[in-house]
Amino acid sequence: MTCMINSTAEIDEDYAIEKMDYVQNYDAQKCTPANNSKDPIDYGGNLHWSKHQQNIVFSGQFWGGCLTVLPSMLLIQKYPAKYVYLIVIFLYTLSNSLTPLFAQHLGYQATFVVRFLMGMSDLAGVTESPLAALFCQSSFGWPAVFYVAGIIGTIWCTIWLFAGSSNPYECRKITEKERNYLLSANGSNLKKQATSSWRNVPFKAIFTSIPFLAQLQCHFLMCFSSALLETYLPTYFKEVLLLGVITNGLYISLPNFFNLLGKVVWGIGFDHLKQNDILTPTASAKFSQAVSSYGMAISFICLALFIDCSNRTLALIICCFLFAFQGIECSGFVTSLLSLAPRYTASLSSISLFAAQLGALATPYIVSAYQTKVLTNSSAKNSSDLGCNSLEGSISHKLSNMYDFRNYFHHFWLRYGKI
Template sequence: MALEAKSSLKRVVSRPEVKKFPFFHPFSRRLHICLLCMAGFCCTTFMRMHIAITMTCMINSTALVYESESAIVDNSSSIFEEVELVSNGACSANNDNHKKVVVDYGGQLVWNSQEQNLIFSGTFWGSIITVLPSMFFINRYSPRYVLQAAVGCYILMTAITPYIATHFGPYPVFISRVIMGLGEGFILPANNAILANWFPSAERSTAISLFTTGNQMAGAGGNPVAASLCASSFGWPSIFYFASIVSTIWSVCWFLTASNQPSKCKVMTKTEKEYLEANVVRRSNKTNRSLVVPYSKILKSPAFLAQLLCQFVINSIVTLLQIYLPNYFKDVLHLGVIANGTYTSVPNIVNFALKIFWGIAIDKAKEKKKISGTFAVKLSQSIANFGGAIFMILITFYVDCTNPQLGFFFFCMMYCCMGTLVSGFYTSLLSLAPKYTATMSSISVFCAMLGRLSTPAIVGLIKKNNTLSEWQTLFLVCAGANIVCGAVFLIFGSGELQEWGEEDQEKEMKPFGEKTPLSSIQNLPADSEDVDVFQSALDIDIPQIQLNEITLTTEERQRFQRRIREDSMCL
């Protein structure tokens, strides 16, 4: 009987090696999911951000112009516009002639700058309300449907904005933007939960890099589209309708094709499904409503706290660059309008290219076991923080209005360094505990929003008159924050699954073939004829046992017990 049991044991545990299914493949389902997430992120970013350029078409600029003298500046094809050095050592742009630039696209709404700023801030106030509660919804319900509902909120508010703006004024528009922001609080946590379910650790840097390019796509492609529609006979309302229609198409595709995890996907190759089941640590969605989140362990984890610091610092710096950098180029470097647009857009293209290249390269290195997950995230974060700090210091001491081209080069290099960010702290976030990704993402996004909120306050404290010395102080503060952030992450950061984030063997079964630490029954006598020896070993409640050269996980032990019962019935 014991010999037959041993034979059954070998039949149960012997299985062919799981074959890897490539990420970049026409039939790769996880690639399709990542592209869907990227497209959705692009849609939501465009619906949220296009208001900045659309507002110029909505507003009657001439009615709001300042009392100072103004001039309309013709378009220029020159990327690096000429500047001249006057007798007192100051610089001035030839085209602007020290006059305020006013561009009027024939808008009919008369909203002052305070009302416009209120509208711009609406989505932020909405998202800060829902970002923390979002983790409870995502832990208890399907992230797929949570994301669908959030995007639906975006679409509805975007579609009705033109009517509200023309009939009710700026404050109802602000309320609609706040409601849109309520959906924004769910976007990143839901996407993070889905990506954590679909991608092995070795592919997450690539997946995150690809997913977050939706942000750059919305800016690089969305702004020209918005400007074209604005200048067309359809006018500025068509921008809102266009964004709503495109996002609705995405929403239908998402509803019909997306799934929370590979095991729920019905259209997928068998090879890829087996590969993902063997290599992805899953988190529970919807089915585990009694999930107990170890908040104390999460909030005391040095790796998670280091990631939170990165969220705060990086979002503060990115907000400074996105919102205030055009003012620096205009008021400090004295660039004309066309050069200003070029100087602010090209670095983002550099960032986009480096982000994709670095994400793929770092995942290849992890896949070939050349570097560990922790080394990968620390290297990526160090390049972003320390590299960014170096170029900020160079900008501080070597750039003024006499050499804007040098500043352009330094900014491109700084953005290039920042292209490694998603392979650093962002990948760390998805790697620490996939089971609690939604919870940790919500906390992280909340810290990111606090970082964005802190930027205007810091800028207001330092920048009073928009002078070169004030901007030099700002850049030095950012460089110092980068250095501190990079040092902390270098010491405490991690790209590995944390002990408190491991799956609970009693409640949730690990993916097929996943190893757990041996805890240990070893070297039972190979010549034993006593079946009780095997049965006793199988009955002991430990994660894994070893019978001579054969190792059994909990799942395999259960299968083996069933096989013994079947063999016994045949005798």
């Protein structure tokens, strides 16, 4: 979006602003952009959309995901997973490729529809930000980002059509030894899972399970934070830190690397602690979630209180810590979701993803409510980040400690689980 919008001619319908001074709230000597101008930094976009219209476009993808996450479980149960997944990726690729056409010729309403379709098939991938930044600055412009992604998606669909399979029975790319191993571990449940019905799912027990309710609020707030960072962090770097397009792409990519690093290193370390009986699985999940939640909250506080465009390097360091703490959540509530009742993991995941999509859907509306006349007023912009993520830290930790997860896990497993 930062490459698509013409910042020098942006129109804010709510405040009737034809041109915004992006540096008036900072010391001009400290916060002059690279071009030594007080004009808004422009990445060469040609769309004249207000902030309200941009938020509508952002919300389209979240609406699509919210309305389809529960019905998707019915499709998985009724049709082969290989073809469901293929259709999902193809729909996402097609919608993504049509975005430049709709945005440039049909307006933000039509772009909302395309984003809605993308949300229906959203798999939460991470954009290659440096590559996208290079395209934005090239003669091809921002539409090339969508077209290249469409080409890659088409290639993936072609490979998946011939190489993918729904279960070990159909897979022709594995050895007989591998097939026998998979079938010996899970084969007895494959046909049961394929023919299972929602009527057999103990919904009453699920929605009265305190651990699951705690997990739901964690997933809701995690997805809110993820949507906030993925959607608005490039705008923060552009309008608050006054970064150029290439630097913006690099600033986005490095924190994502630390997100991956946090997931892998923390997960391996805590698996080692559990294998050596130093920590129980419950204690590991609770501690990981607490570290992740409070770590993200503290990182947002630092961004709100100590960062402006005069200390961009410090901002990057804090963002790296922020994304690393976010990655640790995989060892927290995500692990607990898979452990609550293995027999009903698909149903629990579907319900949890619905709650998560609600969190993502809330993001553009909350951000819109906090946006002010001058968007680089960092205290106003970051107050939204600070409040919501401090809420995540406090609620997640308090709920996880308010109840003894170990007892609830044990009773839920005894009654409904199958290990």
